[in-house]
Amino acid sequence: MKIIYKLKQIAFFAVLIALVASCDDNLPDVGGAEQNYNNTYGLIAANTNLTLYYKAIQLAGLESALNTNDDYTYFIPADAVLEAYLVKTGYVNQLGYPDITLVPVDVLKQIVLSHVVKGAKKRVGKLSGVKADYLETGELTTMANTANPDLYLLTVNVTDGILKVNGSDKQAPGLDYYATNGFVNVLDNVISLTPPAPVVTALSQSFANPGDMVIITGSNFVKVSAVKFGDKAVTFTPVSKTEIRATVPADFGSYSLIRVETAYGTSNIATLGVKFLVYGDDFSGAQAPLSTWSWGGTEDFQSTEIVGRGSKSIKRINADAWSGVYMQFASINVADYGYLKLSIYSTKSTRVLFSIGGTNDDDGKAIDIKAGQWNNVSIPISDLHPEKLGATINSLFMKEYSGEKGTVYLDDIGFL
Template sequence: MKIIYKLKQIAVCAFLVALAASCDNDLPGVGGAEQNYNTAYGLIKANTNLLLFNKAIQLAGLEATLNTNEDFTYFVPADAILEVYLVKNGYVNALGYPDITLVPVADLKQIVLSHVVKGAKKRVGKLAGVTADYLETGELTTLANTANPDLYLLGVNVTDGILKVNGSDKPATGLDYYATNGFVNILDNVISLSPPTPVISVLSQSFASPGDVVTITGSHFVKVKSVKFGETEAVFKSISKTAIEVTVPADFGSYALVKVQTEYGISNIATIGVKFLVYGDNFSGAPAPLSVGGWGGTQDFQNTENVNRGTYSIKRTTDKWSAMYIQHNPVKIADYGYLKLSIYATVSTRILFSIGGTSDDDGKAIDIKAGEWNNISIPISDLHPEKLGTNVNSLFVKEYSGLPGIIYLDDIGYL
């Protein structure tokens, strides 16, 4: 048994090496001198480098759909590329070789349709003096989009006659293989139009109360299954692929970790509220921190010009590379996972934050958008907890863009 297993390992390794080598070689062209007398589907069916895609069409039951005289533009991965895709996604037989018959029919159908655009003939290489329906940079609707409108559109980039598809940095291997009813382009990648894992960028509120409606802004909010505050599922309304409105649950305390789950994955974590409030309108009832240090610039701890929540905020007028150090009541750092704060800048800038130290190496620099409140959550793991000891009682804020300006800080705490 050990000998058989070893031979299997050797066979799989040899196969993958062969695949890698084949991907580096130029792929032969499609068709031949008489290629323009064949349909686009006929070109694919007759070409020995596209056997797997043709087999996928048949297994998915799409031959009757595509083997017609309708105009189609195909973007087809060559066999070597599809084999790598199958291995990468675990569609291999008992010996470890790629096996397209193992792909579920529904998935196979989506894969095939994602590579086909219905419509007039299209060319990549423009011909002097010839007006035609040239393939241009932009987005195309595939047959998969027609079947499932939640899928992303096909991104096409044509620059100086070079075609790149679906965000790939690899040029298409073969171009302008024309047929009686369309074109076939040979790709060096497999197209996927399924949305990626959702991403939360920001919450509309840094603090909230039960019943508040909070807008979650981000990307890839497609087929949202749930929005959770901690382990509690919240009532939500999908607004678009970049926005969700969610109602804060009735049992919400003072903080929560928020995440979005779609059919395509679970998002990163956003935070709302805090466990320990360093500064809301004051420092534990005092208008100023226990002590203040730093260099350059000025600060006002009871500013009313620009406030995120409540009555006051901290106004900091910065010189370039200036810094402010404030001391507050100690917190046991092991009890918290994030430093949270809201910051507003009059000009786009970069600010370094650290806790328990004043060295650049102790902190994390964050890009701040101008003209809006930025709700920032910095993982404690990014602030070098190995240097902090048991308790932390300070916050260090440094202008890190080399540009003077004004920033406002509010709702500072730990979560």
């Protein structure tokens, strides 16, 4: 009888636990904090899964600013996520454990405020005919943006009720949790609105003269501190976060490596000009290369139809897909150069493979080419398999690499 009674007890508690677990999946709470607990700040304070963020608020001295009845929408990383962030960014104690007290106050303020948006934005699908402040895909101004306008806006993606924030591919778990004055969304990522290092994607020209104005396009041009031609800082004007105008210095020779420096880092290298010119309007005075061979098309080495600079260009008609052309020039020492440079114009968007050491696909680098414009291409020699090149190089090979026919024009071929 005692055994049967104990079995009944075990069964009863098993059912009870199952019921509690089942109900817990549907309960409107998170981390032990019931929805509508009080205001959003109270919901965060009572949430056992958001203790680090709550501590960050206090350490940053933001409790009085956030513990109000103003409407807020929070996007908060769970404790485990914030701990991983602290480890990654080096805020750990002597034993190697994450320690949020080691984060400088100004950094903490930005972290906290980057996760807060004023206004109550509910994460639900739009209801026809019902006006409301929905949380929608787009950009939101956080309280960190208000304090520092140089920071990026918060990107939000809401698709079929699934929330992803700040470019993360991880969806926010659960629903939004509501309080008397807004909502709290729990994230699997830490929001960072700090601009990354600048990136240069293009220059307005491939060659230049002293005094020319060169337009530098790219991204993350925020708090630009310098534009450098080699080691020389030049006069520049920031136009936007994607464009800078720079003046070519008076002592500019025939080439330069260009970098953009900001408060957040240094850009990749862009190249202007060449050390050794293979083709301008001709091949060092000759109308054709030293030797050439091709298949699946024809070429005109003195075309005047579409020209990048000067009066001539190389016209290549790719009559067949995957066709190619090989051009030989005077030998140069590969150790003296860091980049293959050229300008290419295509009548339609395509992909072209270039190599300087052979004609096999594995010897080259394939580049996407935009249609209807001159594409200024700089390929590092390091991407062209220098281990195969030997001491000297004397050829350029180009292959159609999109699998389609078409016409391209080449100009200003050289090495830098």
